[in-house]
Amino acid sequence: MHDLIDFGKYFLPGPTEVRPELLRAMDRPVIGHRGPEMEALMERIQPRLRRLFRTDRPVYVSTSSATGLMEAAIRNCAPERVLSLVCGAFSERFHKIAVTCGRQAERLDVEPGDSNEPGPLIEALEGGGFDAVTVVHSETSTGVLNPIAEIAGAVRQASPDTLVLVDCVTSIAAAPVETREWGLDFALTGSQKGMALPPGLAFGAASQRAYDRSREIPGRGLYFSFDAFEAATSKNQTPNTPASSLIFALDVQLERIEAEGLEARWARHREMAERTWRWVDEMRDRHGVELEVLAAEGRRSPSVTCVKVPEGLSGVEITRRMGQRGFTIAAGYGKLRESTFRIGHMGDHTLDELEALLENLTGVITGKR
Known part of the structure; x- marks a missing residue:
């Protein structure tokens, strides 16, 4: 199957083309996910993920699509009310996840091709009471890049206790994302976009206040619990059985990204x-x-x-x-x-x-x- 498309000709907006050396990195025996080899691998990967996300907080490694961590963001950070900024199909997905998780979800829409801006957001937040705002940084369906630093600043100005949950699926490793500096409470991405790996892994970084809040929320589930991610990451493990072959490729790719700068x-x-x-x-x-x-x-x-x-x-x-x-x-x-x-x-x-x-x-x- 790999001969059907010549290398250098695959320009989908995800999944992206994967370099042959990354595919070769996956071609090795499986290792035990609770053994010393995996712990050494995760110990090597974690600081590089933090540098990629520009954060000093742990970066969670999830065997799922990025959509899984979108749901994790809602379940762990928003017990009741959510305001979703919608500018395309994937920001609308964030809203739908909030609805299907049983949250009171309101939406602030713009036309396809337009960006979400701080002004209307501040007006929408003035009533107060939102646990979280969801927003997409790079909207893959329209090619829009939302001004996330300004949006996060507007949330802090208008509603300081509201968390900022950001889909960075087509921005991390492709565009500046300053998780710590911009005050993002949860930033997430998938392996198959800017990181140029096969699909199957997702990554997320929660702020300290987002993690603290998650511990007070009942019914957040097990698989995507921030508590489980924090505990596993502290031991250089993953909460559940990981896609270890993809993590082999992740190890190589993070080294390549840092070599490029x-x-x-x-x-x-x-x-x-x-x-x-x-x-x-x-x-x-x-x-x-x-x-x-x-x-x-x-x-x-x-x-x-x-x-x-x-x-x-x-x-x-x-x-x-x-x-x-x-x-x-x-x-x-x-x-x-x-x-x-x-x-x-x-x-x-x-x-x-x-x-x-x-x-x-x-x-x-x-x-x-």
Whole structure:
């Protein structure tokens, strides 16, 4: 199966392409998850995860998707009332999780392609009484980058006891995320996005006050209990049987990320994003094709770009024809399926690989080559 897609041509906005050396790292015998080998492995991994999250708190390692830790955030941090900032499909998912967990969940919506901003949030919080605010940093369905530092500051200003729960799934390891400095109470991500690993692991960092609050909340469950994560992490373990093969790859990838340098990694993602945005302008200026980046300037994600197509073009058809050329991109998500397509320029991709993709996209859209 691994020969079906040539390396360097897989640009989904998750799961991202995985380097061969990371796949090889998984090809080793399983070890006992309560033995000294696993403890040594987790001891090596934990400080590097903290540096990645920019926190001095433990980073939880969960064998689940990131959605699992979204539910953990609700169950551990919000006993009653939640305010969800919704700007796309995945921020809406956070809201739905709160509802299905039995919380009183209100939502503050903006149109797809728009960002959540501090002003309306402050107004919504003035009534008080919210245990937590949920928000997505990089909204994968629209390519919007929300101003999380400003949003967290607005929550502290308007409602100091309200916790800030942030989905950083397509921002950690791809864009600046300052968990400690910004005062994020829970930041989470998955292995298959900016970290460029196979799916199956999720990571989360809880502030001290979020952890303290979690211990007072009844009915938070067992598998995703912050208490269980804290106890296991203190012993260089995981609460439950982990996906050990993925942790072997995580060990190698964290070493690669630190060798590149986190700031350099952020800069590479920014460079790929800006090249993609220029390409959209070039399609309009040189070829007369009225493409448009859905997200506004200054609010665009460095890891995924959502491109709006004019009437007469189909995001689904463009995606299909790129597949015929051996490249994988994504159609729009949900209601945007036909009217947009998405490019995931994240993980370990290079600018040269992106240039090859954009050249082929130009050919597909203009009907040339």
